Amino acid sequence: MTGSVVTGTPTQTVQAFLDAFAARDVDAAMAVVDPLVSVTVHPLDVHAHGAEALRTVLADLLRGFPDLLITVSRVITTGDVVTALLTAEGTQAASYAGAINTEKHLDIEQAWRFATDGGLITDVAVYWCQAQLYRRLAVKRYDEISIA
């Protein structure tokens, strides 16, 4: 993490993360993340601590869907917690979450809930429906994900 982060409001901090994510710039997104961030991505069963865990989530998404398009529809600020409602769209170009690459396009609505402190994201919890994701990637069974 760089030491040049200017402390902003919770909304500004999260907006900086979302802008960088939308620009597919993982390093810039991670610049506003606390090194000890708590990371929960429910559909991927990720429950971890540390910035590397979040970096991996973002990098995996971008590797699986290099043309990823993030469209934020709402940002809701409730004190130090900011919730962003967004749609992730992209064309699969590599295996993702166990699903082999079938070059299918997907669009998934997601909710990202960020807790912030001192201009950094200290906790992120992510919600999307993996059934919708697998349906769009032509996966037929949860116990045979890699067999499309």
Added chain:
Amino acid sequence: MTETTSTKQTRTADSAAAVVTEFFDCYRAHDVDRMTGLFSINAGFRYVPVEMWGKQRVLRGEGTVGTVGKPLWAGLIASFPDLSNTVHTVLSNDDGDVVVQADIKGTQQGAWGLITPAGKHYSEPHLFIFHVGPDLLIDSITGYWNDAGISKQLGHNEVD
């Protein structure tokens, strides 16, 4: 002119959160009428993961609380007679936005969608976004969760 004392509560972050907390209390008590009574007449309803793909169209869990939400809640309670919820966080602001993290859980005793009952239990984290109007009635609810998690816990491995 007769002066009357108004007892009408104004909307604040706290009062909006209280309405939503009451919603989950009613849900836990399986009182669907009281749940829906907390909403305005044409309140919007949107459960993002709910979609059924047919050959020519996709049905989505979207509409109003009265036409989509109420039957869906009643159906859930019928299929999962011990349906319950654990609310972890309720955060709100003075604009009436309320964001809730909650686990919804239950044991399947009846058919739910394409999932046949096998007596299995599920518990799945949900995120709900509510908006409470100035009249302290909820005018929209949106829900996010991982439906695959529920299917797998119930022993249903097909991606429908």
